[in-house]
Amino acid sequence: EEQLVESGGGSIKPGGSLRLSCAGSGFMFSSVWMSWVRQIPGKGLEWVGRIKSQSDGGTTDFAASVKGRFIISRDDSVNMMYLQMNSLKTEDTAVYYCTIVSSLLTYDYSGQHEHDAFDVWGHGTMVTVSS
Amino acid sequence: DIQMTQSPSSLSASVGDTITITCRASQSISSFLNWYHQRPGKAPKALIYTASTLRGGVPSRFSGSGSGTHFTLTITSLQPEDFGTYYCQQSYSAITFGGGTKVQIK
Numbered sequence A: 001e002e003q004l005v006e007s008g009g010g011s012i013k014p015g016g017s018l019r020l021s022c023a024g025s026g027f028m029f030s031s032v033w034m035s036w037v038r039q040i041p042g043k044g045l046e047w048v049g050r051i052k053s054q055s056d057g058g059t060t061d062f063a064a065s066v067k068g069r070f071i072i073s074r075d076d077s078v079n080m081m082y083l084q085m086n087s088l089k090t091e092d093t094a095v096y097y098c099t100i101v102s103s104l105l106t107y108d109y110s111g112q113h114e115h116d117a118f119d120v121w122g123h124g125t126m127v128t129v130s131s
Numbered sequence B: 001d002i003q004m005t006q007s008p009s010s011l012s013a014s015v016g017d018t019i020t021i022t023c024r025a026s027q028s029i030s031s032f033l034n035w036y037h038q039r040p041g042k043a044p045k046a047l048i049y050t051a052s053t054l055r056g057g058v059p060s061r062f063s064g065s066g067s068g069t070h071f072t073l074t075i076t077s078l079q080p081e082d083f084g085t086y087y088c089q090q091s092y093s094a095i096t097f098g099g100g101t102k103v104q105i106k
Helices: none
Strands: A003-007 A010-012 A018-025 A033-039 A045-051 A060-062 A070-075 A080-085 A094-108 A111-121 A125-129 B004-007 B010-013 B019-025 B033-038 B045-049 B062-067 B070-075 B084-090 B101-105
Touching: A003 A094, A003 A111, A018 A033, A018 A094, A018 A125, A033 A070, A033 A111, A045 A070, A045 A080, A045 A094, A060 A070, A080 A094, A094 B045, A111 B033, A111 B045, B004 B084, B010 B019, B019 B033, B019 B084, B019 B101, B033 B062, B045 B062, B070 B084
Parallel strands: A010 A125, B010 B101
Antiparallel strands: A003 A018, A018 A080, A033 A045, A033 A094, A045 A060, A070 A080, A094 A111, A094 A125, B004 B019, B019 B070, B033 B045, B033 B084, B062 B070, B084 B101
């Protein structure tokens, strides 16, 4: 059974840094694309970022709200994905979920388009940014 | 960014009822619309992809339809485990989620 387990959450002051980890098991970790999605407690969902598989280039994409501050990486040798969060703001306070991405690829004159869905979710880890 | 609007924001229903949740996009998103279900204190779970394709293992009482800007999620014969919040998500351009529809027990 596919399983994702997040860790590394906690309380941090504004401007600080934190690294979240996501451990995957029960599936071919190296072949999947992975994403982070966050949820302010009691509120809706917000996509944070994605990392492709190494065979697809291992490239990353981010939401505008975190671009330049957050970094996603992966270590397929230990089935781990990471979210390095820098210059944290109070509005980054949320539960952070790691997910397996199921992406539908389409093609037109402008190239490849990727349409992501979030197939499997971890239980989440809480990050609180507060002074 | 494409805005996703769900309605109603909440509803009350009884076990056995049929309910329909609507999701509207601020511009056409073709069929690139996914649905998720979240129980209180739990992570979301995927239900439906590309507007109408049931994820493996999801009961057939769930169905989705729509294209363009208007989408619906229908649950027939509501079960106790179906209560919680439902979210739509578009992947036509970037990724955005709807605000959620909370389904409560009447």
